[in-house]
Every structure is written in structure tokens, then in C-alpha cells.
Amino acid sequence: MAHPKHIQRTTELLGQLPGIGPRQALRLSYVLAEKNIIWRKELAQLLESFDAQLSRCELCFRVMEQRGSSYCDICSSPSRAKDSILVVEKESDVEQFETYQQFQGTYHVTGGTISPLEKNPGEKLRLRALFERVKTYPARSTMEVIIATSNTLEGNQTAAYIERILQPLQIKITRLGRGLSTGAEIEYADPLTLEQALKNRK
Numbered sequence: 184m185a186h187p188k189h190i191q192r193t194t195e196l197l198g199q200l201p202g203i204g205p206r207q208a209l210r211l212s213y214v215l216a217e218k219n220i221i222w223r224k225e226l227a228q229l230l231e232s233f234d235a236q237l238s239r240c241e242l243c244f245r246v247m248e249q250r251g252s253s254y255c256d257i258c259s260s261p262s263r264a265k266d267s268i269l270v271v272e273k274e275s276d277v278e279q280f281e282t283y284q285q286f287q288g289t290y291h292v293t294g295g296t297i298s299p300l301e302k303n304p305g306e307k308l309r310l311r312a313l314f315e316r317v318k319t320y321p322a323r324s325t326m327e328v329i330i331a332t333s334n335t336l337e338g339n340q341t342a343a344y345i346e347r348i349l350q351p352l353q354i355k356i357t358r359l360g361r362g363l364s365t366g367a368e369i370e371y372a373d374p375l376t377l378e379q380a381l382k383n384r385k
């Protein structure tokens with residue numbers, strides 16, 4: 184069965200979102216078509232205003248509201264330890280640690296993981312920025328970077344790569360403890376597991 188062009192294209196775009204398969208994307212496209220015009224307009228306007236209204240924290244790369252500051256609320260908070268950086272794959276991982284208040288340092292959001300064939304992995308994970316951030320920190324000897332990528336094949340490869348990049352800076356580099364079971368993503372971990380993983384970092 185041929186679908187209308189608009190539905191086809193919407194399906195293609197939605198299918199690029201994580202966790203959305205082709206059939207689900209098609210279903211969602213038809214759901215969107217069922218919605219009333221006011222709802223669709225609001226969604227379209229919201230998406231369109233992302234670039235004007237949102238920016239990324241220059242330190243940790245979290246998405247934030249544009250508000251005249253280059254740093255997010257966590258990075259600009261005086262109560263957060265600047266010499267402790269938790270490296271996570273995505274925003275929702277930060278959310279996890281923040282919800283359960285497991286961590287009092289700051290973050291670096293890589294925006295994903297790398298695979299062995301990746302052409303420019305450092306760029307993809309914003310590692311040049313992380314490297315500079317560590318390098319220019321005044322009291323580097325007290326610094327700790329905790330790598331909290333998922334305990335999956337790609338997550339582990341990514342962790343090894345980040346470790347290699349930061350090695351020359353001679354800081355303490357740790358990884359989350361094995362509280363997280365194989366294949367476990369931080370996103371779905373419960374507070375106790377997260378706490379254990381943080382405590383047992385090595």
C-alpha cells in the first residue's frame with residue numbers, strides 16, 4: 184500500500200529517532216495526521232524555535248534555555264565540585280543522576296557512543312572540549328573524570344577511547360563500578376544501582 188508523500192517523509196524522519204522502528208514511525212505519522220491543526224501548529228512552532236531558544240552549555244554540552252549565560256545551572260552553581268566530571272552519553276543520564284541526587288560534581292555529555300569504524304570519534308564525543316576543560320583547570324591534580332558510559336559493547340569501547348584521550352593529562356580517571364549489569368543503560372537503572380555504581384567506581 185502506498186502512503187501519501189507527507190506521511191512517507193514524516194515516517195522517514197521519525198524513524199531516525201532512537202527506539203522508533205519503521206512500523207512505529209508509520210503509526211506515529213498517522214497519529215499526527217489525526218491530531219487537530221492547533222496541536223500540530225504548536226508542535227511545529229516549538230520545533231522551529233529550538234535553534235533560537237535553546238543553546239548548549241559551553242562546559243558540559245547540556246541543552247539549556249538561552250538566557251544570556253554560556254553555562255547551565257549545574258556548571259554555574261557554586262556548590263557543585265568543578266574538579267569532578269561525570270562523563271555520560273546523553274541528557275537523560277544526567278537526569279537520572281540529578282533526580283536521585285547521587286552526584287555533586289559536574290557533567291560532560293558526549294552525545295552518543297562510537298563504533299570502531301568511526302571516522303572522527305573525538306569530534307563526535309566533544310572530546311576536544313573535554314580535554315581543554317581538564318587541561319585548563321587550575322588545580323588539575325585534584326581532578327577526577329568518572330566515565331559513565333553504558334555497560335554495552337559500544338559504551339565500553341567509548342570509555343576506553345575517552346580514557347586514552349585524557350591519559351596524557353595525568354588526572355584520576357575512573358569508571359562506574361559493575362553495579363550496572365551487562366547491557367544495562369544508566370537511563371533505566373534504579374537509584375540503588377546508580378549509587379552502588381558510583382561508589383564502586385575504579
Ligand SMILES: [Zn+2]
Pocket residue numbers: 240241242243244245254255256257258259
Ligand atoms: Zn553545563
